[in-house]
Amino acid sequence: MGHPYIPNTREIREEMLREIGVVSIDELFADIPSKVRPKRKLKLPPAMSELEVKRHVQAMLSKNRPFTQMPSFIGGGVWPHNVPAHVRSLAQRAEFLTSYTPYQAEVSQGMLQALFEYQSLICELTGLEVANASMYDWSTALGEAALMCARVTGRRKFIVPELISLERLSVLQNYAAGPGLEVVKVGYDRSTGQLDMGELRKELGEDVAGVYVENPSYLGFLETRVDEISEAARKKGALFVVGVNPISLGLLKAPGDYGADIVVGEGQPLGNPVSFGGPTLGIFACRDDQKLIRQLPGRLVGMTTTLDGKTRGFAMVLQTREQHIRRERATSNICSNEALCAVTAAIYLTSLGPKGLRELAETCAANASYAMKRLNTIGGLKAPIFKAPHFNEFTLRCTKPKLTIEKFNAKLLEQGIQGGKPVRGEFPKLGETALLCTTELHTKGDIDRLAEAAARAVGGKG
């Protein structure tokens, strides 16, 4: 029987061998030294039919409890949202899905234009003029941003807020390790969680390549003094880097409008499913400045015309920055990126438009605001722990003696609710605290259920 994906049957293969004068397939592998030829077949499960594979994988994945089956209030870097049906179906079109990087511009105008649109939409969101065609995720985009700051300024110190996701920080540190950049944490105001301006000014010398803040921050509060931070960085000749959840930009000022030189962020919520944390979409944008653009990592699609100048078209540009040309001196080693997630984001943003994105951002924030209000009335709970405006994520502290945040979450789970992400491990100073998230997926009923379950969990009244 023929193989569904290997169209040349044994007979055809025999015929091909004869045609090229080779006795057997083995002869084609004779250059592999016998010492490294395996003595046995690979130990893998026997081949299954399509139906068997489907049943097997379905059965395995059905052991998971997706958030479509229980209210879940977990975010912290990827966030659940509704993906409109047409967004998914368009992005999955085979011509997009099964193409490689658009090296041959003439047969790849579709992908190139879609990526140009993605870049353009990210520019509108962030208030900057240049965006690349994607990085792997927020954390690697941050790592690349730090390296770019160092290349542009020739300096080796990069400032981050202390209340940064530990995972993001770890990725940043690994990216910074090669060229030996020093990552310095600046503390926070105990009452608002926001960056401690005094400490920032102390650390911000003329050896600083970049200053990074997140808005909204990892723990959900807004960094309201971004214009001052931006000004302080600028004065010392450091670049100002801002990390974002792009959905918030339906409501919040564009970072470019408060002085950001580089914006990074996680583009997953723009139409990409959470999918256990990947694929994700690293956003990377910067100001229109030759000095920055020359140092930008990743692919760029540019607008041009046909050679006769008559028809507009799109092509990958400024490729001399990239690894396949500049090799060890490239601005980054990135090659494969997250192109299809970027196209998805373009379709999503085009579908929502300015009013839709604003409405969505408001819903996410309003739900968080309602959730905080409900939870804060429960004895033994405090939400949020910081006195600052929040977007769609917030902290919840369990103040009841001997009730750890993990135990609290377990009690929620018993009641069919996935609570927030415990952050005590990351910030012991914050105590029994979790990070919760709401989006448009949460109904008022979901939030009420959370509050009731939380009240039962702490043994108080809701």
Added chain:
Amino acid sequence: MNAGNYDVPEGLYYSREHEWVKLEGNLARVGVTDYAQSRLGDVVYVELPEVGKRVKQVAEAKGKEMELGAVESIKAISAIYSPLSGVVKEVNPALQERPELINTSPYAEGWICVLEPSAPEAELKQLMDAKAYAEYVKKLE
């Protein structure tokens, strides 16, 4: 003087890496040769050295301290190696806006920078004159 299709003006000094030097008093103007620009194709960007940069004359084993920036076409990049040791005194500002000058006028408007050479007498001996360079290019073809 010519080497095949390539222009090789007399009176200049040439390096094996295809840079030219023109002595102007105690300064030296530097650029890339016609052969080099032709091999590169359409130049889209020129990375210029910083004024004040100290460079070393190019040698067999190449290093960053011998570089005067780079010339880029769409799909290639080529370092500009300094034909002499010295200090960069001036760079060609026109190349920022019009990198194509490297293609259209490699020996005049497309100059890269002016150096103050530190040991011209000894180092010029390492370079070729027009005749020797024309021979050298012919062999490469």
Added chain:
Amino acid sequence: MTYRQARWAREGCLEPLVFELSKAGRMGASLPRAPARVKIPEKLTRTSLELPELSEPQVVRHYTRLSQMNYGVDSGFYPLGSCTMKYNPKVCDELVNLDGAAHIHPYQAEETVQGALELMYRLERHLAEIAGVSRVCLHPSAGAHGELLGMLLVRAYHKSTGSKRTEVIVPDSAHGTNFASAAMAGFNVVVVPSNNRGRVDLGALREAVSNRTAALMLTNPNTLGLFEDEILEIAEAIHKVGGLLYYDGANLNGILGKARPGDMGFDIVHFNLHKTFSTPHGGGGPGAGPIGVVRKLEKFLPVPVIEYDRRRKRYYLDYNRPNSIGKIKSFYGNFGVLVKAYAYILLMGAEGLEEVSEAAVLNANYIMRKLLKVEGYELKFDTSGPCKHEVVFSAEPLKKKYGVRAHFVAKRLLDFGMHAPTYYFPPIVPEALMIEPTETETKEELDQFIEALKQIAEEARSDPEKLQAAPTATAIARLDEVKASREPILSWRMYRKLAKK
């Protein structure tokens, strides 16, 4: 067969940009109403947002049209060397859309994601078996990302033994990412030349190694499609000075089931799931670039690693690994891609995977032998033995005789409804055409490809000018890439700013 790509065009452009299609008030999605207004400090409040406004049917037509002006493996032959553009089984795509895959969160309680952890645990073990390594990390998002992780592991290893190693050796035929990844991890790159058989020059390698050598990065089969048959000697030369051997997995398709990198002496093995394990490339990504290691490097792997608690019969994420390098990506890898690769391995089984490499290698050798008889194309290295999954021809004869360069040949191929091979790579072959047919192509398709190349060689002789005007059957003719790079227009914003000027 004739070919004509779809071309949706208006005056001066193909399909307009979404910004040009926008009309105020249109909306392409329906959303729940915000339950209340929210208060944002005034100085952080957005006052303008210029996203396009389109209705859903407009969005659908726009992106459908764009997709029609894009060529994928599902459209036709895609012999892009080093990229393993094989057919991607549809069932794998379908599985990713299941609720249990698409709608689970990485920070959910472990007991609610047992299926996902089990899938990754099993995939990890299958990959370890295929490559002959002891453990695999699934985190890296792409090949180059895996390379970076590999280099960080090299650093961590040498640091732990207290030896100061600064150099990574890379052959001159290597992928550009190797150089860049080694540099990114802080190493100096030392290049070793290839010999006249197209393999690493063992003598030069032995001279290049020293107590500064941290690792050698090697692709095997290499980028010429040739198996490094002195691999055991190479491994010995590196290990003798205390260096590690890193395997670039871009070409694993050529030896699946026939040889395992671990058995060849590699200490770190990289996979491209979006090549060998058939997950689609998505126009450039997402991919997945897992990294496998030998036992002595396990402890350095990123956190968390997935373990199985036999007593409690539960999978769990282990963060308690004091020697770990930390993280190279948020979360645990491109899970959606991992699901597809896992399903693919099950579909194929051990025998199927071996059949993959057999059919892929046969297809490449078939092209090699047949094309050698066509005037205009030649091999620059060893022509006596077989190639593996790909073959690198040189179109130098066409250039010398008729001034027709490799990229013209590649562009003309597009008119035949085929994707171009990789060209001008590896750089050690002049006028290189790097052809990788993969196992999922029919003999008929290969014959047509050879015929097309023959016809192009003929056109080079008879009508080189027409050839150089190609392609003409594509949505758009050749683009002015020089202009695009001299005055880059990288966004609609930039375009509007320039238009104002």
